[in-house]
Amino acid sequence: MLKIVKIEWKLFLREPVSVAFAIFFPSLLLLVLGALPALRTPDPQFGDLRFIDAYVSTLVVIALAFLGLNKLPATVATYREKGVLRRFSTTPVSPARLLLAQLAVNLIAGALSITLLMVVCRVVFDIDLPHHPLGFLVTCLLGMLSLSALGLLVAAWSPTARSAGGWATVAFMLVMFFGGAYLPRFLMPDFLARVGEYLPPGVVALQESWLGAAPDPVHLGVLALITVVAGTVAAKSFRWE
Amino acid sequence: MAIIEVVDLVKRYDRKVAVDGVSFTVDEGEIFGILGPNGAGKTTTVECVEGLRSPDGGTIRVDGLDPRRDRAELRTRLGVQLQQSELPDRIRVGEALDLYSSFYRDPADWRELLERLGLGDRARTEYRHLSGGQKQRVSIALALIGRPRVAVLDELTTGLDPQARRDTWSLVEQVRDSGVTVVLVTHFMEEAERLCDRLALIDAGRLVAVDSPAGLVSRVSDEQTVRFRPAGPLDLDLLRELPEVSHVEQHGPRVVVTGKGNLLHAVTSVLARNHVVAADLRIEQAGLDDAFIRLTGRALTE
Numbered sequence: 001m002l003k004i005v006k007i008e009w010k011l012f013l014r015e016p017v018s019v020a021f022a023i024f025f026p027s028l029l030l031l032v033l034g035a036l037p038a039l040r041t042p043d044p045q046f047g048d049l050r051f052i053d054a055y056v057s058t059l060v061v062i063a064l065a066f067l068g069l070n071k072l073p074a075t076v077a078t079y080r081e082k083g084v085l086r087r088f089s090t091t092p093v094s095p096a097r098l099l100l101a102q103l104a105v106n107l108i109a110g111a112l113s114i115t116l117l118m119v120v121c122r123v124v125f126d127i128d129l130p131h132h133p134l135g136f137l138v139t140c141l142l143g144m145l146s147l148s149a150l151g152l153l154v155a156a157w158s159p160t161a162r163s164a165g166g167w168a169t170v171a172f173m174l175v176m177f178f179g180g181a182y183l184p185r186f187l188m189p190d191f192l193a194r195v196g197e198y199l200p201p202g203v204v205a206l207q208e209s210w211l212g213a214a215p216d217p218v219h220l221g222v223l224a225l226i227t228v229v230a231g232t233v234a235a236k237s238f239r240w241e
Numbered sequence: 242m243a244i245i246e247v248v249d250l251v252k253r254y255d256r257k258v259a260v261d262g263v264s265f266t267v268d269e270g271e272i273f274g275i276l277g278p279n280g281a282g283k284t285t286t287v288e289c290v291e292g293l294r295s296p297d298g299g300t301i302r303v304d305g306l307d308p309r310r311d312r313a314e315l316r317t318r319l320g321v322q323l324q325q326s327e328l329p330d331r332i333r334v335g336e337a338l339d340l341y342s343s344f345y346r347d348p349a350d351w352r353e354l355l356e357r358l359g360l361g362d363r364a365r366t367e368y369r370h371l372s373g374g375q376k377q378r379v380s381i382a383l384a385l386i387g388r389p390r391v392a393v394l395d396e397l398t399t400g401l402d403p404q405a406r407r408d409t410w411s412l413v414e415q416v417r418d419s420g421v422t423v424v425l426v427t428h429f430m431e432e433a434e435r436l437c438d439r440l441a442l443i444d445a446g447r448l449v450a451v452d453s454p455a456g457l458v459s460r461v462s463d464e465q466t467v468r469f470r471p472a473g474p475l476d477l478d479l480l481r482e483l484p485e486v487s488h489v490e491q492h493g494p495r496v497v498v499t500g501k502g503n504l505l506h507a508v509t510s511v512l513a514r515n516h517v518v519a520a521d522l523r524i525e526q527a528g529l530d531d532a533f534i535r536l537t538g539r540a541l542t543e
Binding site: 003004007010011014015079082083084086087089090091092093 | 291293313316317319320321323325326327328329331332336339340341343344345383387
């Protein structure tokens, strides 16, 4: 199993676009936004936080959403279309291992990306490390797992790699929108902001555990529920060929 | 001794019957061909043998195992080269072989295997940079990496250029000579005729015949044709009197003799006795494609 993860990790590193977007993009975006003085000034709108302080959770959402809803379904659907999964099923090793390896790669890449982001936050912008490290870790983990489960669901239900790419993009855009990537969450109508709280990967829980107190257990519960339901449905309905 | 036994195999997709009561046995150490037009049920048949599909009827034994029930054990004894199965674009050949060899208890040495398949210098090449023939050879390598007793090769040479096809054929012979039983699925007559010790002819889900290529041909016709250009005058009735000859025709300077048995010898003896030198002497026999047309009533179109 370790060998499969190792190879899949190497394959991930050989895709420059994926690496750039998943690992470096959130930190780069922070550097760009932070270069604007207005976004570095405390604003009463955010309870005297700076825009960039309020935006860190959204940056985590971007990294996780890309990995879970873009890279994962694209890779899995391509593997199915090219017969990689089928070839696996002719060996003593189950093709399910290949999907688990994808999940492992996502967790590693997500961890790297968020670590880099935390370093940039701390060193460049003097943003605290997560106040509630355990809560932050759990939220990130559940966020990654819930998005990956949704990504697998997309891959499971799409007949081709192309349609998987299309549906995954829709899901990706929605998650990005509710995560505040396009429109800062404080500008959203109350209702939309509330929906975003419960959607993976839990932007409010991320924000809370980073700069506030412990994440709301209800938020985490919803993420866990989505992971289990989407993961089970994906596993049951997955087409291997 | 039979290493694969298929008895009355039936497989349906929805209402359509893809395989309809096919039976055959494959002997240990032979190259067994499954030949038929596209959509005849060849791939479905071998996928049942590989345990990738559940049959709707009949029984299959591979090396004493039931492909569905003993799936796990079968995987260690059966190597499979699937039709149209690729690897991730950016995986290196060596990485792929190393990975797949880790799936087996007693794998072959993959470096040695690559050498044998003429890919020794490609271990560090990414899969997407390989030619079609090289990809097929990697595919064969992956089918052999677990030291299987049986290798199933499905449409091995489809899409390859003639040279790569011939190279691949000699590889398959090498595999057989190393003691592995080979099941070869193909719709190329030439491939079947050249490689297979025995053949199952499948058409529209039914087994038409099982025999050696020569056996199949002789079933439908032992007729031969001898063509030549006599250098001097020749009385064609001398040929017509021969018991082996059924028909003689003259086309311009060329004589065409049709008959059975040892036709060539009979014709050349007459020519020698009459001191007639024959130029452009050619003998033609019915081939596997003629046999296929006679046995199924239609041509095997490619």
